[in-house]
Amino acid sequence: MFKSFAITLTATLLASVAAQAGDITGAGATFPAPVYAKWAESYKAQAGTQVNYQAIGSGGGIKQIKAKTVAFGASDKPLTSDDLKAAGLVQFPTVIGGIVPVTNLPGIKPGELRLNGDVLAKIFLGQVKKWNDPAIAALNPGKALPALPITVVHRSDGSGTSYVFTSYLSLVNADWKAKVGANTDVAWPAGEGGKGNDGVAALVKQTPGALGYVEYVYSHGNHLDYISLSSASGAYLEPNEKTFATAAAKADWAHTPGFAVSLLNQPGAAWPISSATFILVYEKQDDAAQGASVLKFFDWAYKNGDAQALQLDYVPLPASVKTLVRKTWAKAVHDASGKPVYVSQ
Amino acid sequence: MTVTPASTDPAPLARKAAGATFDPIFKVLCASAATMLLVTLGGIVISLGLGGWPALSKYGLSFFLSSTWDPVADIYGGAGPIAGTLITAVLSLCFALPLAFGIAVFLVEFCPPLLRRPIGIAVELLAGVPSIVYGMWGLFVFAPLFSQYVELPLIAMAPPGSIWEQIVQGIPNGSGILSASIILAVMILPYMAATLRELFLTIPQKVRESAYGLGCTTLEVIWSVTLPYVRRSAIGAVMLGLGRALGETMAVTFIIGNSHAFPKGIFDGGSTIASTIANEFQEATSDLHTSALIALGLVLFGLTFSVLAIARALLGAPKNG
Numbered sequence: 001m002f003k004s005f006a007i008t009l010t011a012t013l014l015a016s017v018a019a020q021a022g023d024i025t026g027a028g029a030t031f032p033a034p035v036y037a038k039w040a041e042s043y044k045a046q047a048g049t050q051v052n053y054q055a056i057g058s059g060g061g062i063k064q065i066k067a068k069t070v071a072f073g074a075s076d077k078p079l080t081s082d083d084l085k086a087a088g089l090v091q092f093p094t095v096i097g098g099i100v101p102v103t104n105l106p107g108i109k110p111g112e113l114r115l116n117g118d119v120l121a122k123i124f125l126g127q128v129k130k131w132n133d134p135a136i137a138a139l140n141p142g143k144a145l146p147a148l149p150i151t152v153v154h155r156s157d158g159s160g161t162s163y164v165f166t167s168y169l170s171l172v173n174a175d176w177k178a179k180v181g182a183n184t185d186v187a188w189p190a191g192e193g194g195k196g197n198d199g200v201a202a203l204v205k206q207t208p209g210a211l212g213y214v215e216y217v218y219s220h221g222n223h224l225d226y227i228s229l230s231s232a233s234g235a236y237l238e239p240n241e242k243t244f245a246t247a248a249a250k251a252d253w254a255h256t257p258g259f260a261v262s263l264l265n266q267p268g269a270a271w272p273i274s275s276a277t278f279i280l281v282y283e284k285q286d287d288a289a290q291g292a293s294v295l296k297f298f299d300w301a302y303k304n305g306d307a308q309a310l311q312l313d314y315v316p317l318p319a320s321v322k323t324l325v326r327k328t329w330a331k332a333v334h335d336a337s338g339k340p341v342y343v344s345q
Numbered sequence: 346m347t348v349t350p351a352s353t354d355p356a357p358l359a360r361k362a363a364g365a366t367f368d369p370i371f372k373v374l375c376a377s378a379a380t381m382l383l384v385t386l387g388g389i390v391i392s393l394g395l396g397g398w399p400a401l402s403k404y405g406l407s408f409f410l411s412s413t414w415d416p417v418a419d420i421y422g423g424a425g426p427i428a429g430t431l432i433t434a435v436l437s438l439c440f441a442l443p444l445a446f447g448i449a450v451f452l453v454e455f456c457p458p459l460l461r462r463p464i465g466i467a468v469e470l471l472a473g474v475p476s477i478v479y480g481m482w483g484l485f486v487f488a489p490l491f492s493q494y495v496e497l498p499l500i501a502m503a504p505p506g507s508i509w510e511q512i513v514q515g516i517p518n519g520s521g522i523l524s525a526s527i528i529l530a531v532m533i534l535p536y537m538a539a540t541l542r543e544l545f546l547t548i549p550q551k552v553r554e555s556a557y558g559l560g561c562t563t564l565e566v567i568w569s570v571t572l573p574y575v576r577r578s579a580i581g582a583v584m585l586g587l588g589r590a591l592g593e594t595m596a597v598t599f600i601i602g603n604s605h606a607f608p609k610g611i612f613d614g615g616s617t618i619a620s621t622i623a624n625e626f627q628e629a630t631s632d633l634h635t636s637a638l639i640a641l642g643l644v645l646f647g648l649t650f651s652v653l654a655i656a657r658a659l660l661g662a663p664k665n666g
Contacts, residue, residue: 056627057627057628058628059627059628059629059630060627060628062630151516151518156598156603156616156620156624157623157624157625157627157628158416158624158625158627158628158629159628180417181417181418182417183416183417184416184628184630185416185624185625185628185629186415186416186417187413187414187415187416187417187418187605188604188605191516191604191614192516192518192520192521192602192603192604192614193602193603193604193614193616193624194603195598195599195603195624199484199599202484202485203484203518203520206488206489206492206518206519207492207516207518210518
């Protein structure tokens, strides 16, 4: 209560400062914070508009935009079309990321261990307890698997990463869906929790036999051993920009309200645990100029930010999706008189 | 010798007039500062109570007895974090108390004057290290060493099927209940050592010298004179340490393993009230989840408040009690 009050207070103060200077303020998900910060820095240099982004978490971002203390909210967990309608919000994606199961297995090289979603869920359920379990051995014929116990490492803090990961497990394993479900924080049936991506990374690194999950940027940056995970059509894939981009390209963005399309568990060469991260703005902008500058910033990022996103291990949106988003802006985001606040040139 | 009567001097009259004007204002200012403190405290209790009420009224006693913490199904039972808080606080006290006592006795009885200042400063420095630093040190430096040299050997040594095996079960990766307790012990050590030292210094030199004069050994002096002299206040010092251990957040969050279940062994992961709140408050989207966390906060407030109240009562009591 006090924390949210404090956040509201800070956000309000910042928002009032921002309003004076013509700057814009947003708050929300921590996962895209590095790329938003990078974009904001370049945008400030080119367009002169300051974008303040506070990484307070997806839940906080949704609360703040609903309280109208920020110009835009950001969330890893998309709002449903009913929620969007009820709150009068418009939702659009910015970048794609992937979540990577990582292991610490002596003698096994990155990408060498193969798992599928069902076995992964069974491990996280605590049903498969050893690395040389027949269920794992069946997916890895001819490989010498250690007789180590599997130590499951999950996020201890509520997080969009956990939401995407548990959504995937719910999709591929009915048992997980019935017993645990998908949320930013769940009642983990097994293992230990690390705080943040770096906490999970540290625990995995320190525990022989550990299996955890982190955002791609952390597995890449920390040199953790990733696994090969099977897509819906049974192909074993490694996590990289290419397989994430395939997941983004295959999804049916055009026919999903609020772009809340699931990128999870698609057939072909699409990394099965990919997801987009989202921005929330009001349909009806009380301050049309501010609404326009928010959309202008993200339009600028769509046009100029791809290289920076890739550099930070995010995957840019496919061009077709960007076009769709721009159409949505022109159609849905308007001022009090119903005129669109921003139309991309 | 005659002293000039003060009333003949005009200056005190002017001072008195000034005092008559400003003293009441000063009094009101001080009183309102004190009142504000009480109002703040009351406000915290009331808002914690109001915020936590939905969860407390829904789950009643099972909020304290059940260890099911399931944000998906919106079922919250705080037994795991509450037990974790008490276990880590008491364990850390068990580790820190003998050490703090040793440091205090050494500084007062044995320490060469040349060493007294450096050791005193070291104790104060230890108290000044931010808790997040302890957390990161605990996770990245302490945990791997603890896992390799303590947890794995202890688990390997435990005879299968024994009670010993029950106690040391858990994941031997250096994080868990015991590791968190040890880090906590390091954190509360300086407070307790400093308070105990101050207490020992309050004993009149004469009393101790008399005991030595009677032919007591140092151990006898400490056991029969020093300790009885400060007994009640020393319990107060211990309680202050306990109060800090109960509420410590960041360092514990890093190293405790963060599992909501009731810890099965000392190497098993657990959670404390403070670590649970720190972990989940940001992303608690359902109202009941937020309420359950606030209710946990109220429990922690109650625990810490009662510990500190006892400490106050004992510290405030006569020193020779």
